[in-house]
Structures are given as C-alpha cells and as structure tokens.
Amino acid sequence: MAQNITQKIISAHLVEGQLVPGEEIAIRIDHTLLQDATGTMAMLEFEALGLDRVGVDLATQYVDHNLLQTDFKNADDHKYLRTACAHYGVHYSEPGNGISHIVHMERFGRPGLTMLGADSHTPGAAGVSMLAIGAGGMDVSLAMAGYPYYFPCPIVLGVKLTNRLSDWVSAKDVILEMLRRYDVKGCVGKVIEYFGPGVETLSATDRMTIGNMGTELGATSTVFPADGRTRQWLESQGRGKDWSELTADQGCSYDEYDEIDLSSVEPLIACPTSPGNIKRIEEVAGTKVDQVIVGSSVNGSYRDLMVTAKILEGKHSAGGLSLHVNPGSRQVLENVAESGGIMPLLLAGTRIHQSGCLGCIGMGQAPGTDEVSLRTFPRNFPGRSGTKSDKVYLCSPETAAASALKGVIADPRELAEQMDYPRISDPNNYLVDTSSIVFPSPESMQTEILMGPNIMPFPELDALPETLDAKIVLIVEDNISTDTIMPAGSKVLPLRSNIKAISEYVYYQIDPDFHKRCREYRNAIIIGGENYGQGSSREHAALAPRYLGVRAKIVKSFARIHKANLCNFGILPLTFKNPGDFERASQGARVELPDLRKIIERGGVEIPVLIDQQEIITRLEVSDRQRQHLLAGGVLNFVRNQIKEA
Numbered sequence: 001m002a003q004n005i006t007q008k009i010i011s012a013h014l015v016e017g018q019l020v021p022g023e024e025i026a027i028r029i030d031h032t033l034l035q036d037a038t039g040t041m042a043m044l045e046f047e048a049l050g051l052d053r054v055g056v057d058l059a060t061q062y063v064d065h066n067l068l069q070t071d072f073k074n075a076d077d078h079k080y081l082r083t084a085c086a087h088y089g090v091h092y093s094e095p096g097n098g099i100s101h102i103v104h105m106e107r108f109g110r111p112g113l114t115m116l117g118a119d120s121h122t123p124g125a126a127g128v129s130m131l132a133i134g135a136g137g138m139d140v141s142l143a144m145a146g147y148p149y150y151f152p153c154p155i156v157l158g159v160k161l162t163n164r165l166s167d168w169v170s171a172k173d174v175i176l177e178m179l180r181r182y183d184v185k186g187c188v189g190k191v192i193e194y195f196g197p198g199v200e201t202l203s204a205t206d207r208m209t210i211g212n213m214g215t216e217l218g219a220t221s222t223v224f225p226a227d228g229r230t231r232q233w234l235e236s237q238g239r240g241k242d243w244s245e246l247t248a249d250q251g252c253s254y255d256e257y258d259e260i261d262l263s264s265v266e267p268l269i270a271c272p273t274s275p276g277n278i279k280r281i282e283e284v285a286g287t288k289v290d291q292v293i294v295g296s297s298v299n300g301s302y303r304d305l306m307v308t309a310k311i312l313e314g315k316h317s318a319g320g321l322s323l324h325v326n327p328g329s330r331q332v333l334e335n336v337a338e339s340g341g342i343m344p345l346l347l348a349g350t351r352i353h354q355s356g357c358l359g360c361i362g363m364g365q366a367p368g369t370d371e372v373s374l375r376t377f378p379r380n381f382p383g384r385s386g387t388k389s390d391k392v393y394l395c396s397p398e399t400a401a402a403s404a405l406k407g408v409i410a411d412p413r414e415l416a417e418q419m420d421y422p423r424i425s426d427p428n429n430y431l432v433d434t435s436s437i438v439f440p441s442p443e444s445m446q447t448e449i450l451m452g453p454n455i456m457p458f459p460e461l462d463a464l465p466e467t468l469d470a471k472i473v474l475i476v477e478d479n480i481s482t483d484t485i486m487p488a489g490s491k492v493l494p495l496r497s498n499i500k501a502i503s504e505y506v507y508y509q510i511d512p513d514f515h516k517r518c519r520e521y522r523n524a525i526i527i528g529g530e531n532y533g534q535g536s537s538r539e540h541a542a543l544a545p546r547y548l549g550v551r552a553k554i555v556k557s558f559a560r561i562h563k564a565n566l567c568n569f570g571i572l573p574l575t576f577k578n579p580g581d582f583e584r585a586s587q588g589a590r591v592e593l594p595d596l597r598k599i600i601e602r603g604g605v606e607i608p609v610l611i612d613q614q615e616i617i618t619r620l621e622v623s624d625r626q627r628q629h630l631l632a633g634g635v636l637n638f639v640r641n642q643i644k645e646a
Helices: 005-013 036-048 072-088 100-107 122-128 137-144 171-182 204-217 228-236 302-312 330-338 342-347 397-406 412-417 442-446 499-505 514-521 540-548 560-568 579-584 596-601 624-632 635-645
Strands: 014-016 024-027 031-035 058-062 091-093 114-117 131-134 149-152 155-162 190-195 221-223 256-261 268-270 278-280 291-295 322-326 350-352 372-375 391-394 468-475 524-527 550-555 572-576 590-593 606-611 614-619
Touching: 005 014, 005 024, 005 131, 005 190, 005 221, 031 036, 031 100, 031 137, 036 058, 036 072, 036 137, 036 635, 058 072, 058 100, 072 091, 072 442, 100 122, 100 204, 100 330, 114 122, 114 137, 122 131, 122 204, 122 221, 122 228, 131 221, 137 149, 137 560, 137 635, 149 560, 171 204, 171 256, 171 268, 171 278, 190 204, 204 221, 204 228, 204 302, 291 302, 291 397, 302 330, 302 342, 302 397, 342 350, 372 397, 397 412, 468 514, 468 550, 499 514, 499 540, 514 524, 514 540, 524 540, 540 550, 540 560, 560 572, 560 624, 560 635, 572 579, 572 606, 579 614, 596 606, 596 624, 624 635
Parallel strands: 031 058, 031 114, 058 091, 114 131, 155 190, 155 256, 190 221, 291 322, 291 372, 322 350, 372 391, 468 524, 524 550, 550 572
Antiparallel strands: 014 024, 024 149, 268 278, 268 391, 468 590, 572 614, 590 606, 606 614
C-alpha cells in the first residue's frame, strides 16, 4: 500500500498499535532533546528512575534559555546539567553555543529518524526530514531511558506547494498563511506533510522555519521530504553521509488536503496577542514601532541574518528604535561574519546578542510600557515578552528589516524601488565548530553530579483517592497558554528545578493569590474553556499546580501536550460533556467526584461531578495506560513500581 512520509516513518518505528487516526500508538525514539528550562526537571526525573545510562541512540541537552546569570541559580543549574550529562551519556551544548533546534539540525539531525524534545518547537527538525515531536520533560526522560513514546495516531494533513515565493516574501509568510487559514487549534492531532513541486524551492532552513511554527497551529509535528535540498544542506555541514532520500510513495493519500500557491503568498503579520491573529501587512502598515528583533529558533538562520544585513547595508535604523539580532547558533554568527554580514548590522545600529532564545522566552529584551515590538519569533502570547501589557507582532526578517528602517510597520515590497531583493543561498561549506559541544564517553560515567542549593528533589505525589472532595480555585476562558499558567522570564525560570519555589508563580499574571487559595483548599479544581494549555511544552504548568493540590482540570478542550503532562503528574484532564455546563461553575464552589477511583479502574469515560450538589457529566478521554498513571498519582510512581516489580 502506498504510504506518505509520515506513515513511512511511523511504520518503521511502530512498537504498539495500528495506524488508525485517534488510536493510541507507541513509537521508538531515536533522538531526545532537552533545553535548560525543561532539562533540569527532566534530568531529575531521569535520575529518579535509578538507571545508570541513557538507553536512546542519541540524547542531547542544550543550554539556550536561561542564559542570564543574575545570581547563582542559572550558573549552578548549568553545572548540574553538564555533570549529569557526562555521567549519563548525554551530549551537552554549552551556554552561547546556540538554540537547541538549530544546533541539532546543524550537527545531529538525519532524515527518517524520530525525535522527542522537551520543547514544543522540536518539530523544527522538519528541516532535515525528521518526525520530531514536542512533549513534556517526563515523556522525554522516559524516552531517554529507552521507553517508547505513546501518543494518539495523528491525522496527516497533506499540503501541496506549487510555484515559488515572490521577492520580499519568505518562509515565515508561508507559516503565517497557514495560521491565517487554521488559527491556533486548527491542526490539533495532525501531522502536516508538505509535498509538491514548490517544496524544492524551499531551503532546509526555510523548512525548519515552517516546521518550527507548525506548533502554533496545534500540530503534533511537521514533515518535509528528504530531497536534493536536504542533501545540499547536510553536505554543506560536512555530513553528506547522513543523507538518505525520503519521499512519499506515488499514489499515496492524505487524511486531509490543502494547497498553497507560493507565488500568491504575500507578506503577513501576526498581531497581538496570538500567533493566529493574522493580518496582511497593509492592514497595519504605518503603526509606530519601538523595538525590532530578528532571530530566535524560528528565524535565526544564516539566511535570515544575511537577508537582514543586506537590506540594512549602508543604512541606519530609524531614530528612537531599538534594533536587535539574536543569532540561532554560534555557527550562524561565525558564518555571517565570514560572509561580511556583521559590519552592515553594526553600522545600522543593531545590538547583536549571544546565541539563545533570550526575548522569545522573556529572558531580557522586554519592550517598554505601551511600546510596539516587532519580532521574528514564533509566539506573542500576552506578557510572554516580560512586559505585562505588551504589543508584540510576529513577522518575517524582510518585514522586520523594512520596518526598522522606517520606524513603522512597513511592507518590505516597497523596498523594491530602492534595491534588488537579496536572495541568500547557504554557503557551499559552512564553517563548522563543535568545540562547544561536550561529547559523552565511557570515562565520563565517573563524573560526579554537582547540584547547587536551588535544585530540590522531585516531589512525592500521592495516588488518586477513592473519592475526590475539592473546591474550584479558578475559572479561565479559551486559549489559556502555558505561559499564563506558569510564566517564564528572568524572575521565574531560574526556579524551574525548585518546585516549591516556582509554584508560587502559578497563574501569577492573572491571579497573584492563586497559590495561597490552593493551600487553603488543599484539593483544588480549575475550570477552563477551549484549547486549554496551548503553547509551550513546559511540564511545570502541570507539575507546579499538582504540587499545590490541583487534582483535576475541567475544560471544554485541551491542547495535546498539556493534556499529556496532566496525566503524567496525576491531574485528571476532564472535559465537559455539555460545554454549557461551564456556566454552572463558580469560584469557591465545592466539587465532589464520588467513587472516582472505581470508575477509572473499570474504564469509565463519563465521570459524574457534583458542583454544590448539582450533577454535571464530564468525560475522561485517555488511554488505558494513562488511566494507570492517573491512579498511581503520576507516571513516575507507575514506572518506579514497574521497575521494582521487574
């Protein structure tokens, strides 16, 4: 039977289940990816399994988020990660070496492999034709131990690309066009597979940009063919031997279908405060801009920085505007320098930063009060920048550079009157520097793991009670992101390995007293709307509420990764059978779930819930495996019990 690329990769790695959309399957994982904002907790979880060495082909740890060392916490955590990686056999990328997705694509990615990453933008590995999936740190730590990854078999959305992009339009505009069509939840449960004659007009880093932001569509992953452009990229990195052709079979089918004529794509922009709030540039042109940032995991490639440098060459950014560049990796910066791109950036007034996520995760670069920030980043959720009332727009490097010159949001096509469009090709041979990657060895297993005082042991979580008696601690609306549940930024992220301390910031942006009420209620329940938990894969948005006593969340619908994280830490992910019952909830109301444990043990899907003695029906739509995790109080309890029995 003819297969598409997604089906080929999943079939080659299938451990359990069948390729039936929606049914739970398990696949073998080839690579794992951690970054430091999620990696310390994931490493603590791996240590809690009691194993001597990772059991996956390649495990990697990148330090790219928590780069500001305002006190001892981040420096201590970097030391912990470095020594733990050496001890357990994990590749370690040092601070400043680059953003995980870009460095992994440069050094390790290979067509046809699977990767599980504790970062929601892991699907950026589509640039080298991997099936890469974002997940919570617990799932990644289990994959590091050699366990398969369980998830619902995805629907495959085939998107045919035809023709080629016009001048002043780039890959960022392609993914913004997808967001214009599908918004932030239109691809939940799907893998997006691009095919057609237009694919070969996109470079590997173009495809990485599109794959990275497929996450904002709610997609499980994104896949591209491994073709001549893929081979060209790997050869330029000195890794031609890692290339293998991977294409869809002739006559294969897709569960869903769409088509984009690349020549019809125009410059687009995501307006505050959602990646799905898409408008044509001309609709917001003329809006005063105070800050412009080019770079991050989605647009920090050599091509993105060089096209920016060429547009700015011989010019200066508008007066009063703050212009920044965040290179995706040290290799990108070295090659931009080799190609003469640094001086044009500097002379244009650009502040060039170290390679890292930085402002994308609220780690510095926060805009001022009521300022407009134009960024090539993947997300613009409220307050994510570090400024509570931020006005962040997302756009292409071309739009960012044009706007930086004019001081207002500008259509880059207007620059055609002054200059030719700078089409940038990757170098035939990149300068390659692996000196900032620490490779594990048999000898490194003797390394002592060093833990600073901010690193606390993984908290003990109790099993699910027979009957749950709780109170509603908070009610929220649609599209609540994990940034809202568990804020990032330079104040909070350094606490990620200290659950007791970081738990005080749960829902801090909208309810500073949330943690106090949780302690008062002891057992707490959160009520939410549609697409609850969208955005980042950070498992702290599940673990910290669990630590505070949140035992269930009842919402209209969940985002994929957050729902899995809730199961991992023993929080019941319940949905309203009748969405109108959302209106019957009130903060502080008493909630009872009678005979809860028995219902779950016998496989019940409908869970009766009494809100102030009035019954509503909720649904627990999880796999049998996840039921066992919920009963045990979390996956770590369940797996440790299995290991003891074995």
